Amino acid sequence: MKNYYLSENDFSDFVTRMISTKELIAPIAKGPRFVFSKIKSPSEIRLDYDVTILPPKKEFFPPRQNLVKFSSKGYEGCIDPKEKILFGVHPYDVKGIDITDTVFENNKKDMNYLANRRAATIVASNIQKVSSRAFWDTVGADIKAKGHDAFLTKISDGYHFQTLTTKGDALISCGKFTAATEKQSSEAKKVNESVNGTCPEKLKHSSKDIAKKVRDSFSKKEMWDKMAQRCFSCGTCNIVCPTCYCFDVQDKWNVDQTSGVRTRYWDSCLTEEFSKISLGAGHSENFRESRGSRYRHRIMRKAAYLNETLGGPACIGCGRCSSGCTANIADPVEAINTIMEVK
Ligand code: SF4
Numbered sequence: 179m180k181n182y183y184l185s186e187n188d189f190s191d192f193v194t195r196m197i198s199t200k201e202l203i204a205p206i207a208k209g210p211r212f213v214f215s216k217i218k219s220p221s222e223i224r225l226d227y228d229v230t231i232l233p234p235k236k237e238f239f240p241p242r243q244n245l246v247k248f249s250s251k252g253y254e255g256c257i258d259p260k261e262k263i264l265f266g267v268h269p270y271d272v273k274g275i276d277i278t279d280t281v282f283e284n285n286k287k288d289m290n291y292l293a294n295r296r297a298a299t300i301v302a303s304n305i306q307k308v309s310s311r312a313f314w315d316t317v318g319a320d321i322k323a324k325g326h327d328a329f330l331t332k333i334s335d336g337y338h339f340q341t342l343t344t345k346g347d348a349l350i351s352c353g354k355f356t357a358a359t360e361k362q363s364s365e366a367k368k369v370n371e372s373v374n375g376t377c378p379e380k381l382k383h384s385s386k387d388i389a390k391k392v393r394d395s396f397s398k399k400e401m402w403d404k405m406a407q408r409c410f411s412c413g414t415c416n417i418v419c420p421t422c423y424c425f426d427v428q429d430k431w432n433v434d435q436t437s438g439v440r441t442r443y444w445d446s447c448l449t450e451e452f453s454k455i456s457l458g459a460g461h462s463e464n465f466r467e468s469r470g471s472r473y474r475h476r477i478m479r480k481a482a483y484l485n486e487t488l489g490g491p492a493c494i495g496c497g498r499c500s501s502g503c504t505a506n507i508a509d510p511v512e513a514i515n516t517i518m519e520v521k
């Protein structure tokens with residue numbers, strides 16, 4: 179771990195140099211909101227963003243990803259990772275990437291994800307503006323963000339840049355960095371600590387107590403049905419979530435009817451079709467037919483089912499689901515605080 183300093187005036191040159199070496203993905207404005215996108219010029223970057231519409235996992239696990247091309251002669255995989263720098267990732271999204279890393283590394287490794295992930299350098303950045311639905315400081319607060327290669331912090335007259343891996347060290351040659359002074363490193367520490375406790379939404383209980391109570395509430399059908407009463411089953415809460423990783427696989431055949439491509443698409447357990455299975459002979463079964471059972475499944479996944487595997491909840495408190503839900507019922511804070519109060 180090494181600490182560097184970059185002056186405000188040298189920031190543009192640093193970004194320009196990075197763009198000339200690899201694809202640079204960073205937060206940019208899209209209307210009044212923000213997205214992670216490929217950068218052509220340093221002036222596009224908005225490190226003062228609150229939260230992006232989609233999480234940065236899309237760079238490794240895109241919404242639509244070809245897996246295999248096939249023909250009568252055989253098949254070939256579509257893994258073709260591009261080296262890129264993912265720049266300006268907030269610590270809660272670093273935790274989200276760490277969760278998808280664990281999930282795609284576990285059991286049988288998913289190289290379609292891992293090849294993209296391993297080709298990336300991740301530069302985290304401090305949170306300059308807190309989003310209106312965020313609660314990252316009260317969910318899994320004891321879990322440290324890890325897996326990033328460097329951490330950039332805006333300090334009074336420039337930037338503090340901490341490198342954590344050899345990939346992070348490699349970026350130093352792109353800018354006019356100097357060794358950070360103790361004063362600059364201590365200012366960066368204070369800047370990062372100062373955002374704790376500033377999230378507008380708060381969970382009132384520990385992750386452990388929440389996981390137990392949520393699991394124990396499985397059979398409270400009336401409660402789940404009431405919570406999901408206004409659900410449109412649109413799936414937005416899954417699609418915007420950094421820790422959702424389900425996908426659907428479809429084969430598309432070319433007109434020759436001998437070749438085609440197998441593709442995966444993000445899927446959503448809140449939609450009615452997700453848990454519908456074929457029984458053959460035109461029959462089907464839906465094992466989560468009601469909105470309440472699908473809503474319950476999502477909260478169980480975020481707050482209880484994966485806790486042992488991940489060492490904490492499968493929610494990083496970004497608040498994307500809360501702001502994306504038309505019915506305003508997807509907020510995990512409201513759902514969990516309600517569950518915790520039901521006798
Ligand atoms: S909870 Fe909200 S975002 Fe999620 S499926 Fe229902 S209506 Fe859509």
Ligand code: SF4
Nearest residue numbers: 419493494496497499
């Ligand atoms: S459940 Fe909602 S708040 Fe939690 S990680 Fe997913 S989108 Fe973010």
